[in-house]
Amino acid sequence: MTLRAILVEDEERGMRALELKLQENCPEVEIIAKCWTTEEAIRTIEKMNPDLVFLDVRLDQKTGFDVLLPLHTIHFEVIFVSGYEEYAIQAFREGALDYILKPIDIDDLKKAVQKAKDKITALPKTDRLVVPISSGIKIIQVKNILYCQAQDNFTRIFLVNSDKTVMTPRVLRDIGNRLPRKQFYRIHRKHIANLCHVIEFHRTAGGSVIMKNGDELGVSQSRKDDLLSILMGPMDFCG
Numbered sequence: 001m002t003l004r005a006i007l008v009e010d011e012e013r014g015m016r017a018l019e020l021k022l023q024e025n026c027p028e029v030e031i032i033a034k035c036w037t038t039e040e041a042i043r044t045i046e047k048m049n050p051d052l053v054f055l056d057v058r059l060d061q062k063t064g065f066d067v068l069l070p071l072h073t074i075h076f077e078v079i080f081v082s083g084y085e086e087y088a089i090q091a092f093r094e095g096a097l098d099y100i101l102k103p104i105d106i107d108d109l110k111k112a113v114q115k116a117k118d119k120i121t122a123l124p125k126t127d128r129l130v131v132p133i134s135s136g137i138k139i140i141q142v143k144n145i146l147y148c149q150a151q152d153n154f155t156r157i158f159l160v161n162s163d164k165t166v167m168t169p170r171v172l173r174d175i176g177n178r179l180p181r182k183q184f185y186r187i188h189r190k191h192i193a194n195l196c197h198v199i200e201f202h203r204t205a206g207g208s209v210i211m212k213n214g215d216e217l218g219v220s221q222s223r224k225d226d227l228l229s230i231l232m233g234p235m236d237f238c239g
Contacts (some may be wrong), residue, residue, distance in 0.1 A: 001117055001120065002028055003051045003120070003129075004052070005030065005049045006031075006033045006034070007031060008036075008055045009035075010058070011212055019034070021104055021193065032048055038059050038067050043218060045071065057082035058084070071186075071223055074173055077120065079113075083101065083146050097116055109226050129142055129145065133168055134167075142183075145160070145184075146160050147193045147210060150171070151173045155167070183196060185223075187217060188218050198210070199202075201219075206224065209227075
């Protein structure tokens with residue numbers, strides 16, 4: 001299995017070290033692009049749709065988290081590579097697959113790449129979502145998901161035509177990774193909405209959507225224009 005990877009690093013020495021170690025020790029990784037700034041990384045990721053992104057934490061006066069924020073859904077695995085231990089907890093909260101400290105240990109790199117291969121190979125079918133719950137697991141038909149809401153390190157899943165919700169100990173980004181990309185849009189840091197169940201869009205206060213059950217969800221200013229263009233398009237993914 002080949003993993004199409006993008007490297008994001010703002011220092012030439014760090015970029016070269018990562019590139020060489022991947023080439024010499026992880027032949028299954030195909031480096032399809034190298035990015036030096038957050039803006040370049042965002043454009044390249046959206047254009048090339050990688051399987052895997054190696055992401056430095058500190059980038060051109062910003063952070064690797066600034067690369068992930070504008071991407072409404074993350075359909076690739078993220079491995080942070082950093083010289084700073086203090087960002088690890090935040091990285092995992094944002095759904096990172098692994099966090100490797102510099103200087104890069106070969107064994108750590110190999111284990112992270114293997115973890116990516118295992119996870120990508122095991123991705124579930126997109127017509128259903130299987131999530132852990134306190135009593136075991138819950139199998140949810142994707143078409144019945146209204147929206148998902150972040151609650152600390154948990155995600156609450158709201159269902160169509162039901163007053164009940166499903167709480168799972170998975171971060172919102174991880175849930176989003178498992179849902180169909182076009183149909184489910186991360187409208188805000190706290191919400192991923194099933195666009196097939198959006199019935200209204202309001203421009204007030206930066207923007208909000210009204211869901212089929214009447215709930216109103218805020219829309220991030222940075223995502224408003226993109227969301228509007230999708231809602232005004234054919235949306236043939238809704239069947």
